[in-house]
Amino acid sequence: MNAFLATSPVFSAILALGLGIRSLHAALLGVCAALLAAIIAFPLGAAEIGVATIKWLPLVLEVLLIVGGGLLMSEVLRHAGAQAALANWIKGRAGTGVAAVLLVVHGITPFAESVTGFGIGVTIGIPLLVYMGLTPRHAALIGLLGLCAVPWGSMGPGTMIAASLAGLGFDELGIASAALSVLPFAINGCVAAWLVSTPGERPRALLLALLSALVLALAVGLANLAFGTAPAGAVGSVAIICLHLLRGGRAGGEALLPIGRRALHAYGLLLGGVLIAGSLVRFSGLPETWHYIASPALWLFVAALWFCAGRVPAEPLGRAWKSWLQVAPVTGLFIIMGIVMAVSGTAAYLARLLADMGPGYLAISPFVGALGGFVTGSSSGSNAMFAATQAEIARSLGANLLLFMATHNVAAAISILASPGKIEMALQLAGGDGAQRRWVQRLAILVVLCSAALMALLNVLAGDWF
Numbered sequence: 001m002n003a004f005l006a007t008s009p010v011f012s013a014i015l016a017l018g019l020g021i022r023s024l025h026a027a028l029l030g031v032c033a034a035l036l037a038a039i040i041a042f043p044l045g046a047a048e049i050g051v052a053t054i055k056w057l058p059l060v061l062e063v064l065l066i067v068g069g070g071l072l073m074s075e076v077l078r079h080a081g082a083q084a085a086l087a088n089w090i091k092g093r094a095g096t097g098v099a100a101v102l103l104v105v106h107g108i109t110p111f112a113e114s115v116t117g118f119g120i121g122v123t124i125g126i127p128l129l130v131y132m133g134l135t136p137r138h139a140a141l142i143g144l145l146g147l148c149a150v151p152w153g154s155m156g157p158g159t160m161i162a163a164s165l166a167g168l169g170f171d172e173l174g175i176a177s178a179a180l181s182v183l184p185f186a187i188n189g190c191v192a193a194w195l196v197s198t199p200g201e202r203p204r205a206l207l208l209a210l211l212s213a214l215v216l217a218l219a220v221g222l223a224n225l226a227f228g229t230a231p232a233g234a235v236g237s238v239a240i241i242c243l244h245l246l247r248g249g250r251a252g253g254e255a256l257l258p259i260g261r262r263a264l265h266a267y268g269l270l271l272g273g274v275l276i277a278g279s280l281v282r283f284s285g286l287p288e289t290w291h292y293i294a295s296p297a298l299w300l301f302v303a304a305l306w307f308c309a310g311r312v313p314a315e316p317l318g319r320a321w322k323s324w325l326q327v328a329p330v331t332g333l334f335i336i337m338g339i340v341m342a343v344s345g346t347a348a349y350l351a352r353l354l355a356d357m358g359p360g361y362l363a364i365s366p367f368v369g370a371l372g373g374f375v376t377g378s379s380s381g382s383n384a385m386f387a388a389t390q391a392e393i394a395r396s397l398g399a400n401l402l403l404f405m406a407t408h409n410v411a412a413a414i415s416i417l418a419s420p421g422k423i424e425m426a427l428q429l430a431g432g433d434g435a436q437r438r439w440v441q442r443l444a445i446l447v448v449l450c451s452a453a454l455m456a457l458l459n460v461l462a463g464d465w466f
Contacts, residue, residue, distance in 0.1 A: 005033075006350040008034075016029050022375075027337065030333070038340055060159075060336065064331065065298075066154055068300075069301045070115070075117065075316035075323075076312060079319075080306075086260045087128055097196070098196055098204075107241035108125055109124065109125035109143065109146025111233075114152045114154070115271075121147060129430070136430040150416055152234070153233065155234075161380055162387040163405075165338055165388040166390070167391065172264070173405060174228070174229025175221060185212075185216050190206050212244075216239075220236030227278060229281055270299050273302060274299050276298060311328070330378075331378065350389050351389050351395075354389070358397070362459040364456070366452045366456045369382055369386060370451075370452045380410035388406070414447075424437075
């Protein structure tokens, strides 16, 4: 009976999503199942509930504010025409070819995803790819391959959730995730380079993709060390953008319009605020509660308000609010489900059941994370569902917790590029139709499986070592 109750939250949520039930209802079902399991088999006292609420409520609120800030930032830029202005300027500078495609995959889309999140990065990358002359299905797939730095998407709430539920440091998990992300960076870059190059050009194209992936991983890793995890994806992708533009940039093209320059200043304010405030908190020895002044939950709103000169137009505000009402409840409910499972001991019990598989589970765990990302379309959702359980399993097996959770985090993040919702959005942006969906979906799933398989291999090798 306890085994059924322990598995019911995750199983019911995944089954509901698989049957096409709305994400909100699937998340509610998962929360109800977790609460029912806690009441019947894993009861908590009033004091324990109070302590858990005080501990976890700030995390939930911070993540939901990051979601709202990212959506507001995206909408005000789109409404003002800033995204279009930036896109036209980049088109004129980047040209076409393998280097231009890698600029989108390793630079532009990861940057846009890092400062907004939730797949919004493809709304900038795919129009650029279409302009470069790619077919709709190639533009859709390569645009999705740009979702390779999702552990830092929207300034990293997904990684924050995984670290908190696993009992790891946010920056600690971010650095480990950066080291492992060289694998999906390389796979995604090589697939993109292969698709846009002729047979005779492919050896050089693949080499360029590998070098671009290595530089991105190094840049993101160094940014994690220097500035913390939240801004690391944005800082690292800016380095790649500069590298590709300097390497292959062309003179001429359209000048960047004033609204585009203002958008760049807003991005600079966002990054600068997070970086400077974060450095002050770290080096001044302030208490942990002061980290909120360096949180993207604050600076996303500051940057959006600065861009609008303090007055947000009604249309983008309404669109951001409507989107937030769709995304935030689902994200919050999945986090609550994970917290209930962790605090009540449901996750620990489930972990003991799965740990009976022994070291064989090391090869399965990245696919569990990838499954969560695929069905929820969000690394935050996947980590909220599985991170607590995965961490308990790692402890039960005596595995290296940091490496185990990093492989889970990266696999959960990379899998969102194959989620049905992201596929549909990409095809709409690229001008594709239903006939091309199957090709894009099949190759996207293959890319995710390749990354998850390499993560699994690392887990197994590390398990043998430790």
